[in-house]
Amino acid sequence: MRGRNMNQVTLNINGQAxxxxxxxxxxxxxxxxxxxNLVGSKYGCGVGLCGSCTVLVNGVPMQxxxxxxxxxxxxxxxxxxxxxxxxxxxxxxAWNDEDVPQCGYCQGGQILxxxxxxxxxxxxxxxxxxxxxxxxLCRCGTYPRIRKAIKLAAKVAAEKGGAA
Amino acid sequence: xxxxxxxxxxxxxxxxxxxxxxxxxxxxxVHWASASGTDQLPDGTWAPNLYVRINRDGTVxxxxxxxxxxxxxxxxxxxxxxxxxxxxxxxxxxxxxxLDDRYGRQVVGGSYGTPDGWDDLRIAGxxxxxxxxxxxxxxxxxxxxxxxxxxxxxxxxxxxxSVPYKELLDGAAALPVPEVSELKxxxxxxxxxxxxxxxxxxxxxxxxxxxxxxxxxxxxxxMLYAVFEKCPNFGGKVLSANVxxxxxxxxxxxxxxxxxxxxxxxxxxxxxIVAETWWQANTARDQLQVNWQTSQSDSTADYDRQAKALATxxxxxxxxDGDVESAFDSAAKIIQxxxxxxxxxHANLEPQNCTALFHESGKMELWAPSQNPKSGRAxxxxxxxxxxxxxxxxxxxxxxxxxxxxxxxFMVEAxxxxxxxxxxxxxxxxxxxxxxxxxxxxxxWHHFKAGIDDRGRMTGFDHHFITFGKDGRPVSGAGxxxxxxxxxxxxxxxxxQSLIDSHVPTGPWRxxxxxxxxxxxxxFFDEVALAAERDPLEFRLDLLSRSFGEPPIDxxxxxxxxxxxxxxxxxxxxxxxxRGLGMAFHFDHGGFVSHVAEVVAMGSGIKVEKVxxxxxxxxxxxxxxxxxxxxxxxxxxxxxxxxxxxxADGAVEQSNFYDYDLLRIGQDPExxxxxxxxxxxxxxxxEPPIAPATPAITNAIFAATGTRIRELPFGRxxxxxxx
Ligand code: FES
Ligand code: FES
Numbered sequence: 001m002r003g004r005n006m007n008q009v010t011l012n013i014n015g016q017a018x019x020x021x022x023x024x025x026x027x028x029x030x031x032x033x034x035x036x037n038l039v040g041s042k043y044g045c046g047v048g049l050c051g052s053c054t055v056l057v058n059g060v061p062m063q064x065x066x067x068x069x070x071x072x073x074x075x076x077x078x079x080x081x082x083x084x085x086x087x088x089x090x091x092x093x094a095w096n097d098e099d100v101p102q103c104g105y106c107q108g109g110q111i112l113x114x115x116x117x118x119x120x121x122x123x124x125x126x127x128x129x130x131x132x133x134x135x136x137l138c139r140c141g142t143y144p145r146i147r148k149a150i151k152l153a154a155k156v157a158a159e160k161g162g163a164a
Numbered sequence: 165x166x167x168x169x170x171x172x173x174x175x176x177x178x179x180x181x182x183x184x185x186x187x188x189x190x191x192x193x194v195h196w197a198s199a200s201g202t203d204q205l206p207d208g209t210w211a212p213n214l215y216v217r218i219n220r221d222g223t224v225x226x227x228x229x230x231x232x233x234x235x236x237x238x239x240x241x242x243x244x245x246x247x248x249x250x251x252x253x254x255x256x257x258x259x260x261x262x263l264d265d266r267y268g269r270q271v272v273g274g275s276y277g278t279p280d281g282w283d284d285l286r287i288a289g290x291x292x293x294x295x296x297x298x299x300x301x302x303x304x305x306x307x308x309x310x311x312x313x314x315x316x317x318x319x320x321x322x323x324x325x326s327v328p329y330k331e332l333l334d335g336a337a338a339l340p341v342p343e344v345s346e347l348k349x350x351x352x353x354x355x356x357x358x359x360x361x362x363x364x365x366x367x368x369x370x371x372x373x374x375x376x377x378x379x380x381x382x383x384x385x386x387m388l389y390a391v392f393e394k395c396p397n398f399g400g401k402v403l404s405a406n407v408x409x410x411x412x413x414x415x416x417x418x419x420x421x422x423x424x425x426x427x428x429x430x431x432x433x434x435x436x437i438v439a440e441t442w443w444q445a446n447t448a449r450d451q452l453q454v455n456w457q458t459s460q461s462d463s464t465a466d467y468d469r470q471a472k473a474l475a476t477x478x479x480x481x482x483x484x485d486g487d488v489e490s491a492f493d494s495a496a497k498i499i500q501x502x503x504x505x506x507x508x509x510h511a512n513l514e515p516q517n518c519t520a521l522f523h524e525s526g527k528m529e530l531w532a533p534s535q536n537p538k539s540g541r542a543x544x545x546x547x548x549x550x551x552x553x554x555x556x557x558x559x560x561x562x563x564x565x566x567x568x569x570x571x572x573x574f575m576v577e578a579x580x581x582x583x584x585x586x587x588x589x590x591x592x593x594x595x596x597x598x599x600x601x602x603x604x605x606x607x608x609w610h611h612f613k614a615g616i617d618d619r620g621r622m623t624g625f626d627h628h629f630i631t632f633g634k635d636g637r638p639v640s641g642a643g644x645x646x647x648x649x650x651x652x653x654x655x656x657x658x659x660x661q662s663l664i665d666s667h668v669p670t671g672p673w674r675x676x677x678x679x680x681x682x683x684x685x686x687x688f689f690d691e692v693a694l695a696a697e698r699d700p701l702e703f704r705l706d707l708l709s710r711s712f713g714e715p716p717i718d719x720x721x722x723x724x725x726x727x728x729x730x731x732x733x734x735x736x737x738x739x740x741x742x743r744g745l746g747m748a749f750h751f752d753h754g755g756f757v758s759h760v761a762e763v764v765a766m767g768s769g770i771k772v773e774k775v776x777x778x779x780x781x782x783x784x785x786x787x788x789x790x791x792x793x794x795x796x797x798x799x800x801x802x803x804x805x806x807x808x809x810x811x812a813d814g815a816v817e818q819s820n821f822y823d824y825d826l827l828r829i830g831q832d833p834e835x836x837x838x839x840x841x842x843x844x845x846x847x848x849x850x851e852p853p854i855a856p857a858t859p860a861i862t863n864a865i866f867a868a869t870g871t872r873i874r875e876l877p878f879g880r881x882x883x884x885x886x887x
Contacts, residue, residue, distance in 0.1 A: 006414075023414065023444060030443040034389060039381040040374020042563070044513050045595045049821040052513060080374030092372045099364040099788040102796055103234030104371040105513045105563030111372060130830030130887055137821065139513040139564050140234050141799025142792070143832040 014082020514563020603671025744867025
């Protein structure tokens, strides 16, 4: 019967090692939410279409609902909880200054995706933003603010004299 | 302004109640009672509508009674208290309270949060300040009128003395409570310092650091996870299911049939699967075999056929002013057109969920992302036969409402499962469950006929609306009020209605009725203006310049929003090749909104470049929240205009964002908001901006491309929205 065997995996999440027993096919999203009570990564579609479940894997935004937990051993996983817990990252500062959220449900995914964009492109154009961010749905329609906040974050990061 | 507040029930009056808590904090509450005295709850406790605490350390705690679904109430309401109490925003804490009858209405919906709270909040803040000032004046033996307040400090100018509120709490508590009519409540935008400014949301930090906030974030000791499989064909019953086999699957703790009821808004029949992790519960569904008994086979194709047949009939007349037929006979020109929009889904980004714990004592405890938890509690009480006072509902932040969560099917499902399981359990729907078991915005067909005179004024307007109903009445979310615009603005007016029988669940969808109907009539107005060779702005302003009988809406406030949107958009300019401007106006839920959209044609697609909005909802409370709602409404309109829910064999055909994709970043227009600030009581913004957004865009599409969109979604006219 499928999924009968539990697999043990050690995941490096937010700088901490966690050893878990998970079904072989369990996506990282559910390992985070139900095994580790890290509920910042959100379930929106389960099939890679909304980006609410975005985490950083070795710094790259990935949709945790489409990655099996056991495939991530040895990778560095960052969730929104571990991204910048003091809320002082330029993206978080800009997100607050522009007051991006409405319901807020998508925003963890938006923030991680935006931070990864700025990491590799400190001064993104509108087209770069569309490109990088189009995988993260916002049902409430906060897109104009997301765009403004990314540009503001780029400025904040530049003023801080470092990469975002 | 007279400070005696009138409740919709004219025999009720506001009272202030002040007390010193054990912690030494000064507590201020407001409640509405019969004019003769105070109302008490059956248990003898007093029932405040609102509660504010000034703490010993100088901070102020405001209890937020309404659920927060992104409409911004958890930030805007405390701002009103801070404004009236003259304290710094940084000294304010907000606490979400559970469902509790003492707090009166606890609903997100109908944009009523703002009008409901406006008086209570100002009374609480102003009443507390009144007492603090009086306490300071007493202490210094000076007249109250010589004392002023700012940033949590009372100041006496003559003697240059100051005292912080926190040192006045005992003195204030000892004073007689003022009559509400003695309070001078701020009401004019020019008196505000905090209100009307841009204030970020109070939950932002928690959101940005991924802290638990939402219904699905609830985690309880020993909690199990559940899924609930319902028949895709609405109303289907379970004849049998292989639950014994499912129970053998890894991680599964329970699997059972729920007989349920036949109430589409309540506990529907289905199969519950409960497991140690949600993934295991949901994966077990792959092996689930249910033998369903179905009783209907509604389909979009069949609805279309019925609508076509009804279109030629007379329908039921809901309103008839003057004589439309003779107006048409004497008209200089007749214009006719038919419009259609499909069913749509709410598609909240947080799929429905609820966490429940049935305590050994017989008490049911729920954690519910509900827009209307009180009705959810009543539903649970009715179906599970548990007295309401044994049901406790905790309110969580909500990942999108839009009217979907005014229905509480997910609450009763979770409660039912939890009572059987006897452990805390979280029911989490999949996206597919959510899309296939929504309460859809019903489709509608509108057949319009207008007659204009030789000056191009509408003299007759006939509107045949074909919608869905049961027993001669429209189903939820399907009705149109006979007072709807342009009733009362055209001398000869007739509204007729025909109903199609339906067996699918429907319900309120963001600005129910308005957000659908406005697309139809405001597009048709453009057609009439064009046929009359009149400018769409001038045509609309002229229509708002006179009424026949009582004006149905405030004509001046309506026109002002049109004028400002048009002025800011540069209405009348030549937008250039392949570009066009379109406009629309609507009034609903107390708000007046006009939009002008600029569209550019790009091959077979279009791009909505910019939208200028003119809005009058009285004074703006939080500029950030207000703009956010306008932006969100415009984007929602554009997104939804590309979507449709269709039915085949009694079930929904769409299932996930594959076939119901929402607008993505880059497709959104730039949006410029212009608020007309007035001292009318403020009203909500979660709904009014959406209705006129769709027709402003479709009218602009016509101006840019010559394609008149008479049917939604846009795809029917071969139009897509480009990045
Ligand atoms: S939940 Fe992973 S992309 Fe939607
Ligand atoms: S803020 Fe609600 S989904 Fe993005």
